[in-house]
Amino acid sequence: MTTAGTFLTSLLDGRPDWPAWTTPPRLDRAAQLRADAAATRLLTFLDTDADLEAVERDGELPEGFLKALHDVGAFTLGADEDLGGLGLGAYDVFRVVEAAATRSAAVGFLLGVHNGIGVGVSLLPVLPEGPLRDLIRRHIADGMISGWADTDPEGQGNQWPTVTATPAFDGDGYVLDGEKLFISNGPVATLLGVTVTVRGDAQAPRVGLAVVDTSDPGFRVEDELEHLGVRGLPNARLTLTGVRVPDAHLVTVPEGDPRRTPVFASAVMTARLLIQAAPALAIARNCLRWSVEFTARRRIDGAGLGEYDLTRRTLAQNAADVRLMESATRWALAGPAPQDHFFERQLTRNICTDACARVVDRTLSLMGGEGMETARSKRARGALPVPMERAYRDARVLRTAGGVDFLADVQTASALLARRTPGTAQPAPHQAPAQGELSPRNRHHFDTLTDRLARFPATVEAVAGAVASDPRARQYPLLLLGRIARELFGTAAVLAAAAHDGEQALTDAHCTAAEARLRDLTARLDDPEGPDHAGIAAALLAGSGPTPAP
Template sequence: MPTEDGTGYLLTGEKVFTGNGDIADLLAVLATAREDGHRRVGVFFLDTSDPGFRVRSRLEFMGGRGLPNAALTLDGLRVPREHVLLGEPDLPRFPPPVGSVALLSALFFNAAPALAIARQCLEWSHSFVARRSVNGRPLGDYDQVQRILATTAAEVFAMDTVVRWCLLDAGLEDRWFERAAAKNLVTVTAWRIVDRTVSLLGGEGFETAHSKERRGAVPLPVERLFRDARGLRISGNVDFLLDVQAARLLLTGRYATAAAAAAGAAPGVTTGGGAGTASAASGAASGVAATGPGADLIPANQAHLAAARQGLRRFDRVSARLVARHQDPEELFARQETLRLLGRIAAELFSVAAVLARAATEGGDQQQELADVHCTAARHRLAGLWRRLGAPDEPDYAKISRLSAAAVS
């Protein structure tokens, strides 16, 4: 709430999962201000020496060591007005600079450690396979092991490509879609990789490093990476909600474009400081466009490129139909599963586009083969996502969840 003299705000409440909350002198806290009958979402920069600030408890994660975190109590903590960035009245989003900083920070705090975990898993997988044999045959001679190693290598290549794409010659508010999609793309892929690595290493995959060392095995702390990778899917918001939010941003841009067209404005009008785009799949489309129609791709990747372009056109048609069918955006935004599927589809299309663009640019045989492996798997995932999005009927999940809750209460 604002102070009586209007020079600042008083914050009261509880805040959990605050990075560096127990050690920082200055903290950024997200909160909603109520002023003149309006609600404004914003970020407040707190001086932790204020008497209204208290660390209620220090949090310990299931992994993620070296990340101080705390639950806080704020009791009338005063924040000067000049230390506050607020969004527009009654709009449920942060001011554009704050949202852009949050998207960029996710690359460093979530995507970067996820990529490091994936690279470590790839290195450990190769070293494990190189020193093991089964029934007199080197482990690396087996089909399933070869598929595991190839898939992990391709996914590390894709993760690295996505992060590079998000950082290329871009300003703070550029490439918003790619940055919104990157966190989930990289952390979910890291989870697949570390889960696959635990399976590959078998008896060395779940035992602690100390236990391995005691019995003379190579003390690889795979179980630690397992916990860390899982935590990254939650850090910075839960994975399925990020998919919903990404789709909502894309659809918001389409609603804005439709409204501008109805009002006679020029095509391509956007609103919200980068929160909308004229094309529902502009981020992924930019990646496909980068390869060009005559891109230097092997035949398999040319087929992947054609499929990606077809997927983008399909995404555009589906988005247009949804927006036309739901004149009230909130009606569409309430369909979380629809938005989750759209978010995943857009992200997969972007990853395919970026990987093909890199393969075409670098042109090496290894990059081409890695791109082929990644795009093949991504197209299988996309087929399942499209099938679920277009399913005419599905179970009554709301009813089943109520019955289940009643059964255990």
């Protein structure tokens, strides 16, 4: 059962819902002002007191940095006001995290983890009165840093987490043993959520969510990890050896996996936007500004760089992608009944990280040699030290963190297949945009979107049939279906935004580019097999295929 007005409804019903798409978000003006003030305080610290070049150079946060973030309220953005927090909703928290990420992707990432998936956000709202709720509230009031340890050494999303929770011999609580890898905020967290497999009791095995006090002597930060980008982000391999947690600090559900419960799964989806989409939008905004400034100061053979066709197209495409990211995020987090927009949040994660990658790549190409040169090298020769190479590295990390991008598209398609209703009636008539609400070109884009939506349920059925025998061996159609779904959502989000603010040119630029991508995706879906990729891969793995020269 889907909620009326969500984009998932439009995809499965095969028709647009223009009135629902264009229902204005109910924004809390007082909360907006609190968020603006929080962003100002945070940026003042980052611009005047923080040595972000040292963070990038050394790959770590200097002493006192986290306390300074605490002092400007960065760790209590969404916390209740009676706990000293700002009580912000998800969209306003997103805006503050994005602001921080314009200065440092690592800082934005850190704040996104804490304010998105920390135990004060992911667990507190569903906990009954009791010792665990009291513990988390006390730590929030004390300014804790939190995160979530889910990734096992074998990878993320395992059905059975490798950290085990077994009943203590004295009958008092559980003992945790095992290892977690790639855990953001792990080295600096006060309370950390840990996914575990409960063994040894009457209901075992089952998945549990344990809240761990990191001061426990059995909790250890074994290795602090360094990544391709977001340098300075606290991230580590953690071990738990005989860590004791009381019964009340282990959350389970009577049947199933607590990670799959609606509230927790919704928190994870929101967290992905704070952790990945907010820094992605920040990086894209920076690149748009840098590309404009670079173009304004460059001349070739006496002509301004902005007089060239390809330069103009680059700037326009960058601006259109930023517009896409803004529109999708607003729909996913700020629209009416945001708790119902789980599917939109799932789509928006990859919309933002992929659009960011396009913007970064275009900007690097536009800047040529300056794009490839490091900020340190530019500074040494007296040039403007635009950190383009840092943006390139950071943007690539965002497409992998929290789950690789192509698997997120496969998960989107799997969600569509799970919710489809085969044999439904033909789409009912729909309400179109009012006269003058969209420009003629954008009205054409709306009509094209309507046609694609009408065909989409049949596409879902075709993919369901193609992958039914062996989903693991037939992931490619799922990948294409997931990408088609997000292109359709992005187009709908941008068209709906145009109805609010009248921005027609950027809407047209986005929709034109999206339709080109959709034509390519559709053509590939019509011929999902293509070359013998399986045979080539099998030969390579067997050692008999072509190999690179030593």
